[in-house]
Amino acid sequence: MTTNNVTDKLIQLGVTDIDLSHLLENIISEKKKLALEGKEADANQFWVYEQIVDIHKEFTEAFELLKEKKYYQAWCKLEHIEITFIFLKRHFNYGSNEYKLHFIEKSVRNLQAIYPYRIFSSIEIIEKEKKCNICDKIVTIRNHCGHKVGNIYGGEMCVRVVTKCDLMGIALVENPVNKYTVPFTVDPKTNEQVDHYNYDIVDYLMSLLTKVYEPWDLLVKHILIPHDDYNNMGREQYCPCGSAEKYKDCCLLHDGVRGLHYDFIVKEETAKRFLKK
Amino acid sequence: MKEEEDIFRVTDSNDNFETWIAKDFVSDNTRNSLRQASILLIPTIGFRSNNEPTFPAGTEEFLEYFKERLPDNLIIDICVDDEKYLELALHSDYKRIGKFLVSTVALSVFLNVFSSYIYDKVIKEEESRPTIQIINNIDNSTHDTIIVNPSNAAPKKYLQPSKVKFTITVVDSSGVSKDFHYEGPAKDVKQVTEQIKEFWKNDNK
Numbered sequence: 001m002t003t004n005n006v007t008d009k010l011i012q013l014g015v016t017d018i019d020l021s022h023l024l025e026n027i028i029s030e031k032k033k034l035a036l037e038g039k040e041a042d043a044n045q046f047w048v049y050e051q052i053v054d055i056h057k058e059f060t061e062a063f064e065l066l067k068e069k070k071y072y073q074a075w076c077k078l079e080h081i082e083i084t085f086i087f088l089k090r091h092f093n094y095g096s097n098e099y100k101l102h103f104i105e106k107s108v109r110n111l112q113a114i115y116p117y118r119i120f121s122s123i124e125i126i127e128k129e130k131k132c133n134i135c136d137k138i139v140t141i142r143n144h145c146g147h148k149v150g151n152i153y154g155g156e157m158c159v160r161v162v163t164k165c166d167l168m169g170i171a172l173v174e175n176p177v178n179k180y181t182v183p184f185t186v187d188p189k190t191n192e193q194v195d196h197y198n199y200d201i202v203d204y205l206m207s208l209l210t211k212v213y214e215p216w217d218l219l220v221k222h223i224l225i226p227h228d229d230y231n232n233m234g235r236e237q238y239c240p241c242g243s244a245e246k247y248k249d250c251c252l253l254h255d256g257v258r259g260l261h262y263d264f265i266v267k268e269e270t271a272k273r274f275l276k277k
Numbered sequence: 278m279k280e281e282e283d284i285f286r287v288t289d290s291n292d293n294f295e296t297w298i299a300k301d302f303v304s305d306n307t308r309n310s311l312r313q314a315s316i317l318l319i320p321t322i323g324f325r326s327n328n329e330p331t332f333p334a335g336t337e338e339f340l341e342y343f344k345e346r347l348p349d350n351l352i353i354d355i356c357v358d359d360e361k362y363l364e365l366a367l368h369s370d371y372k373r374i375g376k377f378l379v380s381t382v383a384l385s386v387f388l389n390v391f392s393s394y395i396y397d398k399v400i401k402e403e404e405s406r407p408t409i410q411i412i413n414n415i416d417n418s419t420h421d422t423i424i425v426n427p428s429n430a431a432p433k434k435y436l437q438p439s440k441v442k443f444t445i446t447v448v449d450s451s452g453v454s455k456d457f458h459y460e461g462p463a464k465d466v467k468q469v470t471e472q473i474k475e476f477w478k479n480d481n482k
Contacts, residue, residue: 087401104408113409113432120435122368124324127334130364141355141362143339149338160337168325168365174434176369220432221412260432 001030003042006049007046013056014100014213020057027053035154043155044091045046050155052099055081062111063212071199072182075115078108079179087157088225090150100213112179114205115261116197118242120176121183131247138163201262206272208266216270219263224256283440283461286480287471287476290454292319297378302330302361313448314354315383316343319376319446330357331365333373339394346390351383371460372399374443381449384477388470391445399439399463409436439463446479 009023031046062077085105130224134147139160147158162165164270172183209216230240230247239256240251251257266274297303297319298311311317318340320330336355343353355362356378367373374395380389383395407431441463457473459466 089402089405099436102407109407109409109436115433118433123366124368125366126331127364127366139337139338140359141332141357142359144337148341166325171368173368175437176435179435218409219410219412264337 001026001273003045006030006046010049010052010099013052014103017234019167020053020060024050024053024057028157035156044152047152047155047157048088048092051084052101053086055084055101055104059108060212063209066202066206069199069203071115071197071202072184072195075117075182076180078111081105081108082112083178087150091152098183101141103213103215107216110216111205113158113201113218113220114201116201117179117182119172119174119183120179121181122171122173122176124167124168124171125162125167127162128166129138129165130160131163132158134158158204183232205264208264208270210270210273214266216268217265219265220265221261223259223261226256227252230257283460283465284458285461285472286456286458288456288458290446290456290461292456293452293454294378294380295449295452297356298355300330300356301328302431303358304358309370311356313325314352315380316353316387318355320357320359320377321365321376323473328463329363330361331363331451332357333375334364334366335372335398336375338398342394342397343390347386348392351386352454354470358467371442372463374441378446378448384447388443388474392467392470395463395466397443398443403463404436420426439465441464445473447473 009018012018012262019258023156027046027050031043031050034043034046049162058077058081062074062081065071065074065077080106085101085108131137132139132147134153134156135145137145139145149158149160151158185194186192187194205216230242233247234239235246235248237246237247239245239252239257241251243250243258294312294314294317297306297317302320303311318332320332322328322330324331332355340353340355347353377387377391411432440461442460444456444458446454446456453469454475455475457469459469461469
């Protein structure tokens, strides 16, 4: 597999149907071969291709999972894509239309905006020993192997692997380092996990879209919802805006309850198709 | 949830290079090399147990970034023995950058590199992300306002720009020192570093 073969395929991403798993396997195999031959720069270039195809594969799978209403699994794919973008951007600057990367990055961000998840668990640890994933040597603060975190060596990105640590605690946070850790409730009778979140907004978007690369955008509006809509709420209860303050000390002091409204912007044919349903 | 308020606080300090280098988690060997430093990364003490020093996640990258950029006459080091180095990964709404002891001769260069570090490691990637279009219909404005770079208006906290937290202790040649503590948006760090330079200049006129 040559660089030209790969870039020809990358141009077709999102345009024609491609077996992404097969393409990814070929790219990884070629990358390993190049690394073994000592062709460092070529292997590193194939690492970039690998990330691009991985992003497309994960995005396609997330779309399918959302269609199947497997929301949490789709959420994990979106998180994986966000992290992959952070790594990729250190080594590859892409234009607004290159390999449909901008479309995917924007879609992921917009999807994260409409998901109902707000709170995440997050571990607090004391890291006592780390290794370099490239050379497997223990790294200390004054003596390390020379491999720099974030750089690519022989087609692999350098990270530190924590080999000894103490778990200090688990915190609930709104802005975690990664967002895989969504808390779910448990049914007290069956002791099974229950997905208690409301995904109506995600479902509404997915009812508009039929194809993974169908263009769409999001407009978030901060609005005031009339107090009449919350007649059943007592003044001493928590404010329905989610501030964690009492209703009487929060939105009841204003003209309405602070809320969000989402507008989906789709292409004309998408809207027509939806209205025909 | 209530928004935390941004903080930029200047206070007198009793810390200086001698008080930190004398700590018992620094061996004689390390102590001798630390005496050459004009910038020291200092730990948080006692997070888990009394007298245990810990440094924030990302300290290795921070140290490397500075070593590559500082001129030869300015030395940066870390105030702990290698075998006692522990990294604390704590997760909150702030990225913890760390605590630093800086002599006045190194202050200007330190602040310039510090500000570049925050840009390269935090702001640059965030600025490259696609924006979410947000309209505020609450403030009774006669027209909709599209906020191109959402700040606190982003619908979820994890979509908002990063905030950072750090303390810089500046020590003059006579050993007198001041703490500059900041908790707030990463994008304002450049302005904060300029204020520290200005403060130190005016205070020493």
